[in-house]
Amino acid sequence: MGERILMKGNEAIGEAAIRAGCRYFFGYPITPQNEIPEYLSRRLPEVGGVFLQAESEVAAINMVYGAAGAGARVMTSSSSPGISLKQEGLSYLAGAELPCVVVNIIRGGPGLGGIQPAQSDYFQATRGGGHGDYRTPVFGPASIQEMVELVMEAFEVADRYRNPVMVVGDGILGQMMEPVVLPDPKPLDSLPAKPWATTGNQGRPPNVINSLFLDANLCSRHNEHLQEKYREICRREVRYELVDPEGAEIYFVAYGTTSRVVRSVMNRAREEGIITGLIRPITLWPFPQEPFERVVERAKAFLCVEMSAGQMVEDVRLAVNGRRPVHFYGRTGGVVPSPAEIADALRKVLEGRDPGA
């Protein structure tokens, strides 16, 4: 492990990718993630890699497809409107089983929206924004240190399952600076072999990267194979943090930046004698069921807080499955919920009222 340094979130993402063995980046400018391509345009050539600014997000994700199919660790990043454009490519990457990492520094939408922080792409990220029955693991870090670690882990998970992995942040995580300890770079000779890659069929039958199955039965079999893989990911790759103090009755559910605001509300509430817990999903898909099972019996209610009109709350309701009330408080369009607003929502839940009403 290296020394503790101060780094901007977006630049830390770029450095983490390089330390994970990523040598190829294809992207297109969009705020608030521009420091990622800017950093990599400088750093990748230094380590023998390639940074290429594509003509569009559509082209960028298809360059990722080609590079991933050629066996490389490869990344692209964008922000919400650009991620919408990458959905076609994501569906193809999932269908052709190609590993890559896609970072979404989410901004307020819909449409052009704004450039301020939001979490309104949760549905798109966790449901698969492109066509077809596919899934992508989604990591939602809450600090720059965690961002670095999860970006590196994202490459491992992508290669392990031959599947795209998303890392979602927002303008706050991308733009702020925090102290971070950068893990040692992964030796390139330790990266997993990819005998399926198209590298020229010297001494072996041709490899084909493909998602086309014109025969319905073959297409169905391919889908069953993908679903088995997704079940395996659900069994093995769930990550979450559970803050479960003695005496907690109300449990917050929040991820990313919002979870940090919630924590300050929890600390202040404790000073007033109100003890609360927190379930913080780190993988948004697969969504963690386990922490809900651990606390649902003693919980009085759950309060989900998001920078959206209420997206993850649907997964919370599925996890709780009617056993306890699930409340929601959110701000939209790039407005970060203030500690006072969340404290007010908590008060309403304690009084048995709906904070969203």
Next chain:
Amino acid sequence: MREVFTRPKSMRKVVMHYCPGCTHGIAHRLVAEAIDELGIQHRTIGVASVGCSVLAYEYFDCDFQQAAHGRAPAVATGIKRVLPDRVVFTYQGDGDLASIGTAEIVHAAMRGERITVIFINNAVYGMTGGQMAPTTLVGQVTTTSPGGRDPRHCGHPIRIAEMLATLEGAAYVARVSLHDPAHVARARRAVLKAFRTQLEDRGFALVEMLSSCPTNWGMSPREALRWVKEKLIPQYPLGEFRVPEEEARP
């Protein structure tokens, strides 16, 4: 006995799905012969597009990636940037390259991407059943221009080779026709040049091939070849629009 005609090594022994009289088979063969002649079969990666040639990976005996509609040049870019010492080619039709994929082809050419593009122009969307393409001739009847293409309503045919030849990154750009043996022989030389352009690291290379589509044109194979000669060539003049610099010197 001397063998005078055989299957190129770079083609698989399978039956193609192409319609009788379609020139895709000839185009495939020209590409495979060039790969054989240059001895690059085992370091070539093809990129199939969406359209009639979507199954090209079943016919060529080399590594292949299948790309989304129009995106083959971007996919090829990704491959070539990772594996600069390999040979990468795309095989795209006119719906794919000249319509949905215009951004990708223009920018691959602009960057001088070291790839070889085989562009099949048959003035129609073939696989989806004969709809109007950007390359459809004025007055040509298709399933989505039942009264014939009306330029006031949907413009004039797009000349891709001439457009791309304006870009410095495009080192070799040619248009050939597959309507008779003499032209097929010329097309063969153009394909070889397009691969050599890549092997010599000169830049982007594209060969536009005027092809026939008897099924969607509603013609016999022979009528279709005559139509290529009499109708397509006047709209799409044959020739080399850009050649590598050294070769251009007298």
